[in-house]
Amino acid sequence: QTNAPPWAEGSVVAGPRDVHFHSVNLWNRLCWTRAQGSLSQSTTYTVEYALYGDAVEVGSSVQVVWNAVEPCTDITQMECDLTEQTHDMEEAYYGRVRVSGPNGSSDWTETDGRFRPMSETVLGPPQMEVTLRENYLRVLLKGPYRWRSGRTRGRQSLWSVFPHMVYNVSVYNNRSKHRHFFLLTNGSLTLGPLDFNTGVCVTAETHSLSRHLDSQPTLPACVHTPRGEAPHPAPEQTARPDGREPPKRFYVLFR
Incomplete structure (x- = not known):
């Protein structure tokens, strides 16, 4: 049966x-x-x-x-x-x-x-653009944006929906195998000068500090500095995006 x-x-x-x-x-x-x-x-x-x-x-x-x-x-x-x-x-x-x-x-x-x-709701990955110019890395972030329906007017950033939002940016140095994190209250991060002949990969995700929402990271965006014998002279750094006391020179982050 x-x-x-x-x-x-x-x-x-x-x-x-x-x-x-x-x-x-x-x-x-x-x-x-x-x-x-x-x-x-x-x-x-x-x-x-x-x-x-x-x-x-x-x-x-x-x-x-x-x-x-x-x-x-x-x-x-x-x-x-x-x-x-x-x-x-x-x-x-x-x-x-x-x-x-x-x-x-x-x-x-x-x-x-x-x-x-x-x-x-889950916070989707932000829009991220990573550029490298003269051994300086720049990360630009926008969004994420609310999904548009018949009741929404224009494009609305979730930063205007949820309070106390930050970007959590991860920077991985392929040479040193070190990863560093930066909390940003705006959408811009500049690091450098980086060592020559060094690969760097960046990911980012959005967090709400007042709500326990899951989030999705971006796909890694990787760049590679030009070949050379030594790093550029490193300028003094005056601030760190995560609010902690900065090292004296940017490149210390990547050693």
Whole structure:
């Protein structure tokens, strides 16, 4: 005797699994995985969302008010963009998904808990430009920017959304095998003069000092100083981006 798959006649249609919100730069998507055994090519998904606290009394009970999402009705992909529906970052939201197939529809599968955009979004990598001129390394950073939806006006930096933001810049010297970190409250860092014939790789990510948000780093950007016999004379340094007392010369950082 074999076990009948969920799509077999007379069986209960299996619902989707692992229904959850995934958010990067306030691009808020509801995602899920396919129900085990749901192999039909005609399988579709329908999404609804609810605002925390939005409920009505029905008889002696209180029921959550679920809202349909027209662009995510009878879709075949396993994600739904709810950025516009969850635009208010101070609110909390629920999501749910239902499967429809040749043998009917499943029960709704809901998210395990509330989704709070303000505290659960991930800060994506900033835009980074790394240049090398006369053995001086310059790093320029912008963003990250809020994902644009029908409710956003223009491009909005997340620095204006979340308070107390900083850039954490990592500089790796391929010759010395040392890595140094700099906390920046602006988007510019200059280091040098560097040793000749030295490779340097830079990555950066954004952090909020007041909110515990995950962040994604940039891909490494690497440059290589020209060949030469000795480093340039090093000018005096007057400040360090991370606020600590600076060494007397820049190149000490890379030895």
